Amino acid sequence: MTESAAPLLKVGDLHAWYGESHVLHGLSIEVQRGEVVTLLGRNGAGKTTTLRAIIGLMRKLRGSIRFEGAEIAGLAPEKVARRGIGYCPEERGIFASLTVSENLGLPPATRAGGLEENEIFALFPNLRERLGSQGNRLSGGEQQMLAIGRILRTGAPLLLLDEPTEGLAPVIVAQIRRVLEALKAKGKTLLLVEQNFQFASRVADRHYVVENGRTVDMFDNRDLASNRARLERYLGI
């Protein structure tokens, strides 16, 4: 069976533009089913743009994005999302005019196996207390939990998370890490953009290094120690 060997997500020679400005220059990544993969790199390297391109938010695009074997590059975002990709942007994208409960219920279920509300509350107990609150009344940590929680309802097998720990207190970061581990245990596939390398090294199986809109290196999390110096040079830390 070649089916099981085929990557869940395969991005090949991807180019993307913001207006006239060319930001992705032939980026390629592969993510296997059940894997947790991070995109590392400096600010402006094209990590966020890569996630936006996958979900369909980049209007000017060239190259290939295959999800479960089918080409999705150029599809409208609602079509991509309904194929089974959940997206949690860096700014979290919580709707201020909707309550927490409405935010949670917003994304349509795309396939079986989505979490029930109770399972989401088991992962994020704080959300249960805030169900009636408006989206803009939440703390940063609660917004992040809501942004992740609401895409778990859909049953999407692939989740794109853009800097899920940015600006959060250590105790919340630890909670997010436990949630990502639980999601991995459930068989979800995660593609993360992460500046917090410490965090990335604790949750991810593999890392891609993105520089100037292309992937310049890739290593297994197990080989991290031996690649430390190289990585620090890429990231400038």
Next chain:
Amino acid sequence: MEPFTLFGVPAKALFGQLLIGLINGSFYALMSLGVAIIFGLLRVANFLHGAQYMLGAFFAWLLLNLPSLAPGLGLPAFSYWEALLLVPIILFGVGAVTEWAFIRRVYDIDHAYGLLLTIGLAMLIEGAVQLRYGAAGLTYAIPERLSGGSDLGFVYLPDYRAWVIVVSLVVCFGTWYAIERTRLGGYLRAAAENPDMARALGIHVPRLLTLTYAMGVALAGLAGVMAAPVYSVSAQMGQGILVTVFAVVVIGGMGSVFGAIVSGFLLGLIEGLTKVFYPPASSVVTFVLMALVLSARPAGLFGKTA
């Protein structure tokens, strides 16, 4: 005995004008509601709204007069009550096609194009109706069941006017409730706030835009049917109300549904009061208020400051 007076004005005159104000306000609210919903989501100022309101009244008239307009076909006449249901459905279809064929082409370009497009289409529609049916008003009788009235002591209330007020209140607050409290309403609010994010979560925003425009046009159609027995049915009937409606929407806050409803009724009442106390100002009071509100609160009474 001297007639009962309030603030030096005969009470009957005062309440009479307030009642007329309330009727006008009912139409302003219904119309502004549609304009506000459309602007809130599509960011297009729908200057077609007056023409669509006129079409509503016209379709009601056509439906009632089908047998005499097309004698050979043996078509039935549709009563006011049937028109009340049929015309909004027809206008919903007209709205969906209009959005699909025209309106969606201006979403991503400068607002001025939306303005030009909708004004141009309105002129075309009104011109075509006038060419075919002339400029003179056509009459549409008040349905028999509502032709009576009752003397409330302080004012005589015709049944049809009471009906207009009740329907407008029910439709306006029903729509507001649907937007604020239902799942579909949640989609609309999410799409209005951040369309890209809503799409990335799997919500079919382009379809919502079509639906919303069609709903707004259906509301204009409903207002048109209800207006047919009150004002005369003519190609130009939407022009005057459109100007006031945009003032109402601006006062309420562009895109604020609640603001549009409240300011609609409020403006009707204020116009009525102005007719009692200083009649010459009654036609400009709305615009004076608009200027005052805009200078104090540029986002309108219920608008969110960006």
